[in-house]
Amino acid sequence: MSALVSGYQPFPFLLDHGAGDCVYDPSGKAYIDYYGGHCVALTGHCHPRLVEAISAQAQRLLFYSTAGELAIRDQAADALAEFAQNTGTSRVFFVNSGAEANENALKLALKLSGRQRFASFSGGWHGRTLLALSVTDDPSICAPYGEQLAEVQRLPFADLEALEEVAWSELAAVIVEPVQSMAGIRTAPLAWFKRLAQLSRAHGCFLIFDEIQTGMGRLGHPFAADWLGIQPDFITLAKGIASGVPMGAVLMSDAIGASLAPGDLGSTFGGGPLACAALLATLRVIGEEQLVQRAASLGARFKQELPGPWIDRVRGEGLLLGLQTRQPAARLRAHLYSRQILSGAASDPHLLRLMPPLTLSDESVSRLIEACQSVEAS
Numbered sequence: 001m002s003a004l005v006s007g008y009q010p011f012p013f014l015l016d017h018g019a020g021d022c023v024y025d026p027s028g029k030a031y032i033d034y035y036g037g038h039c040v041a042l043t044g045h046c047h048p049r050l051v052e053a054i055s056a057q058a059q060r061l062l063f064y065s066t067a068g069e070l071a072i073r074d075q076a077a078d079a080l081a082e083f084a085q086n087t088g089t090s091r092v093f094f095v096n097s098g099a100e101a102n103e104n105a106l107k108l109a110l111k112l113s114g115r116q117r118f119a120s121f122s123g124g125w126h127g128r129t130l131l132a133l134s135v136t137d138d139p140s141i142c143a144p145y146g147e148q149l150a151e152v153q154r155l156p157f158a159d160l161e162a163l164e165e166v167a168w169s170e171l172a173a174v175i176v177e178p179v180q181s182m183a184g185i186r187t188a189p190l191a192w193f194k195r196l197a198q199l200s201r202a203h204g205c206f207l208i209f210d211e212i213q214t215g216m217g218r219l220g221h222p223f224a225a226d227w228l229g230i231q232p233d234f235i236t237l238a239k240g241i242a243s244g245v246p247m248g249a250v251l252m253s254d255a256i257g258a259s260l261a262p263g264d265l266g267s268t269f270g271g272g273p274l275a276c277a278a279l280l281a282t283l284r285v286i287g288e289e290q291l292v293q294r295a296a297s298l299g300a301r302f303k304q305e306l307p308g309p310w311i312d313r314v315r316g317e318g319l320l321l322g323l324q325t326r327q328p329a330a331r332l333r334a335h336l337y338s339r340q341i342l343s344g345a346a347s348d349p350h351l352l353r354l355m356p357p358l359t360l361s362d363e364s365v366s367r368l369i370e371a372c373q374s375v376e377a378s
């Protein structure tokens with residue numbers, strides 16, 4: 001047994017290397033990665049443009065914190081802000097993970113509003129640091145820390161009437177995953193999002209879009225904020241933002257960015273040059289290979305071609321999809337695994353999650369569709 005303290009139940013094979021939309025065991029057996037390396041491999045595994053950019057940066061300067069001004073950091077922030085140009089968030093603070101991005105957005109909301117309380121939604125998942133955990137609806141990981149968690153009002157997700165009952169002017173921030181991933185790829189009607197944005201804005205409660213899974217083109221739009229036509233105060237990012245080099249970001253409105261003083265935010269590793277090189281290369285690949293459009297068209301194809309005897313409905317948008325199964329999803333997951341296709345479970349036992357690279361090949365698309373049609377009914 002190794003000394004490793006592991007967080008997740010691993011796949012039942014030793015993972016050796018990756019290329020494109022596949023990962024391989026040491027013997028070279030390929031698995032199509034519809035799990036996307038935990039929704040991280042946005043441009044696929046080891047995309048040559050990423051490897052080239054990271055290698056070049058590694059030879060130039062591996063790391064310096066924001067105590068050293070770096071052109072590549074400014075370029076990365078500008079490129080990300082440009083990609084987010086229609087979301088109303090034009091300023092960028094770099095961090096290292098999703099929890100750290102949410103922690104910073106929530107903490108800033110406390111400081112800027114002078115209020116103490118947050119709201120979040122049933123089924124929302126936002127990370128494991130204490131503020132991020134406080135707004136997360138997952139009793140299995142929250143319960144041991146009950147007394148230590150921040151004060152949070154849990155609201156029912158997608159319930160329009162419930163929004164009217166909230167004392168918005170007492171809240172520092174409300175945080176929402178526009179498509180709830182772990183809860184089973186659930187989203188809400190546009191009217192609900194519009195009302196949420198309207199009420200929070202009218203009462204000075206900061207609106208945080210957790211786009212750690214939905215961002216960077218995965219939904220077939222640059223961000224869920226674009227898809228919904230909503231301008232939140234903060235967008236938090238991580239996962240695929242740098243195609244697997246650890247990185248997170250807090251996007252914020254110009255007004256919020258302008259109100260911050262030097263020293264309000266800090267992170268030793270956040271915005272390191274290696275991560276910035278990977279983010280820049282990721283954005284270039286997204287543009288050159290038209291991956292936002294590809295996510296949209298493949299999502300539409302899956303919605304049309306996957307339903308059948310075993311799959312009742314395909315939920316989600318773009319390449320963040322949930323296969324709602326008529327029988328326990330674990331059976332379909334095992335079947336797909338036997339066909340060398342990796343997928344993700346959800347807290348809903350009748351749902352399988354797909355979050356593959358946006359570079360998914362046509363052959364891998366056909367392989368999944370065939371595999372889903374070949375499940376034997378019992």
Ligand SMILES: Cc1ncc(COP(=O)(O)O)c(C=O)c1O
Pocket residue numbers: 097098099100102125126127128177181210212213238239
């Ligand atoms: C929607 C969402 N928010 C936040 C997080 C936390 O990100 P990290 O594990 O990088 O801290 C996750 C991770 O799965 C996530 O899916």
